[in-house]
Amino acid sequence: MLAKRIIPCLDVKDGRTVKGVNFVSLRDAGSAVELAGFYSSCGADELVFLDITATVEKRDTIVSLVREVSHTISIPFTVGGGIRGEEDVDRILSAGADKISVNSAAIRNPELLERLSQRFGSQCVVLALDARSNPSMPSGYEAVADGGRTPTGLDALQWASEAEARGAGEILLTSMDKDGTRDGFAVDLTRIISTNIDIPVIASGGAGKMEDFLSVFTAGKADAALAASVFHFHEIDIPELKRYLRASGIPVR
Amino acid sequence: MIAVIKYNAGNILSVMCALERLGAEAVLTDDPETIKKAERVIFPGVGEASTAMRYLDERGLSDVIRGLDQPFLGICLGMQLMCSFSEEGNTECLGIFPEHVRLFPKGQGYKIPHVGWNTVSRLSGPLFSGVPDESYFYFVHSYFVPLSSDASSVTSYDGLDFSASLSRGNFYGVQFHPEKSGEAGEMILRNFLERT
Numbered sequence: 218m219l220a221k222r223i224i225p226c227l228d229v230k231d232g233r234t235v236k237g238v239n240f241v242s243l244r245d246a247g248s249a250v251e252l253a254g255f256y257s258s259c260g261a262d263e264l265v266f267l268d269i270t271a272t273v274e275k276r277d278t279i280v281s282l283v284r285e286v287s288h289t290i291s292i293p294f295t296v297g298g299g300i301r302g303e304e305d306v307d308r309i310l311s312a313g314a315d316k317i318s319v320n321s322a323a324i325r326n327p328e329l330l331e332r333l334s335q336r337f338g339s340q341c342v343v344l345a346l347d348a349r350s351n352p353s354m355p356s357g358y359e360a361v362a363d364g365g366r367t368p369t370g371l372d373a374l375q376w377a378s379e380a381e382a383r384g385a386g387e388i389l390l391t392s393m394d395k396d397g398t399r400d401g402f403a404v405d406l407t408r409i410i411s412t413n414i415d416i417p418v419i420a421s422g423g424a425g426k427m428e429d430f431l432s433v434f435t436a437g438k439a440d441a442a443l444a445a446s447v448f449h450f451h452e453i454d455i456p457e458l459k460r461y462l463r464a465s466g467i468p469v470r
Numbered sequence: 471m472i473a474v475i476k477y478n479a480g481n482i483l484s485v486m487c488a489l490e491r492l493g494a495e496a497v498l499t500d501d502p503e504t505i506k507k508a509e510r511v512i513f514p515g516v517g518e519a520s521t522a523m524r525y526l527d528e529r530g531l532s533d534v535i536r537g538l539d540q541p542f543l544g545i546c547l548g549m550q551l552m553c554s555f556s557e558e559g560n561t562e563c564l565g566i567f568p569e570h571v572r573l574f575p576k577g578q579g580y581k582i583p584h585v586g587w588n589t590v591s592r593l594s595g596p597l598f599s600g601v602p603d604e605s606y607f608y609f610v611h612s613y614f615v616p617l618s619s620d621a622s623s624v625t626s627y628d629g630l631d632f633s634a635s636l637s638r639g640n641f642y643g644v645q646f647h648p649e650k651s652g653e654a655g656e657m658i659l660r661n662f663l664e665r666t
Contacts, residue, residue, distance in 0.1 A: 219584070220589075222586050287484060287487050288491075291491070291653075291656060293610075310481065312483070315481060338517055339612070341481075386583055415581055416581055416583070417581045417585055440585075470587040
């Protein structure tokens with residue numbers, strides 16, 4: 218039976234992990250490669266690297282990081298953040314990433330999804346969709362761009378369906394209402410998107426406790442769940458989370 | 471020496487990295503002579519079937535592959551291309567396994583592509599030596615090979631059972647990605663290197 222996936226997300230800046238990663242067991246707490254190895258060994262099903270490097274000059278750091286990670290771990294990983302076009306994607310995939318995610322660039326230029334899926338295959342094109350509650354939208358949620366700063370006027374479900382039609386192979390759905398709250402995933406948003414499209418949905422934003430994962434898989438119909446700080450701060454231990462989910466009837470690896 | 475067949479398919483680097491971790495000496499090549507002389511051959515692949523077949527035909531690699539007698543392992547698209555026909559681009563394939571590759575039927579309630587970790591059972595043959603039944607492997611594909619007498623393992627996606635791997639003589643194929651399947655995947659690759 219296909220397992221529900223648990224995906225830690227690592228924020229990377231200038232080739233180093235940021236955001237309070239504090240593992241005493243690591244020799245170098247900023248080493249994305251070491252952290253990736255740690256998560257891979259404790260049962261993470263996939264990893265997402267989110268590149269938040271601000272300066273254009275340092276953007277090559279992500280490519281060398283990807284190359285190093287692909288030599289080290291044997292589970293799939295996605296790279297997102299700041300990807301604008303085919304050249305960026307080509308460099309990251311050639312360095313060994315399994316998938317890339319695009320967000321604002323796809324909103325500004327939806328044809329990018331077609332070009333990427335035709336050239337590289339749908340399986341490696343993830344649409345990162347940031348959504349915020351907006352009662353005036355048909356689905357009740359609006360897609361937002363630029364890390365949540367820019368409203369787009371696009372209905373989140375309509376955008377998800379369009380992205381699927383244009384060739385996205387997966388949707389990484391982040392609730393901007395829940396992100397950082399540790400108040401639980403946006404179960405309603407996740408269910409609306411996941412049950413109305415035919416590609417897998419990764420739920421993100423709001424994980425605080427193990428029960429949150431259970432409810433986003435059961436009521437939210439998510440195919441995978443992503444979190445960052447609860448894993449980085451050891452608040453949730455992945456093997457323990459998997460034991461809990463398995464005991465609750467969720468298929469996990 | 472292991473030859474990894476180079477063609478216009480994605481993420482071949484992962485296979486090279488996995489072989490490197492196992493200490494195997496591998497070259498990425500599309501040279502027919504190097505492929506013929508290799509001790510073992512790996513045929514990886516993420517991509518589109520008809521484009522891949524055109525590439526192989528243009529370089530004379532299709533006939534080279536059919537004529538090989540050393541252990542040969544096709545991965546994902548590689549395994550699908552070893553079948554006789556694929557619905558992806560409606561293309562004739564290599565014909566090593568007499569199977570038709572089909573698109574997952576839409577509207578059945580499950581998501582397409584079939585992506586993630588799935589259990590594999592009814593294991594047989596040298597690739598699965600020491601691998602526990604119901605081990606998880608990483609899959610990502612939209613087309614599948616139906617159950618077959620050549621199947622050396624099967625998997626199930628929302629009630630649809632299909633071939634997770636095939637074998638016939640010196641030819642082996644796996645639908646999942648051993649190079650992305652953690653320890654279980656490493657066992658498959660090691661078995662290919664040591665037991666075939």
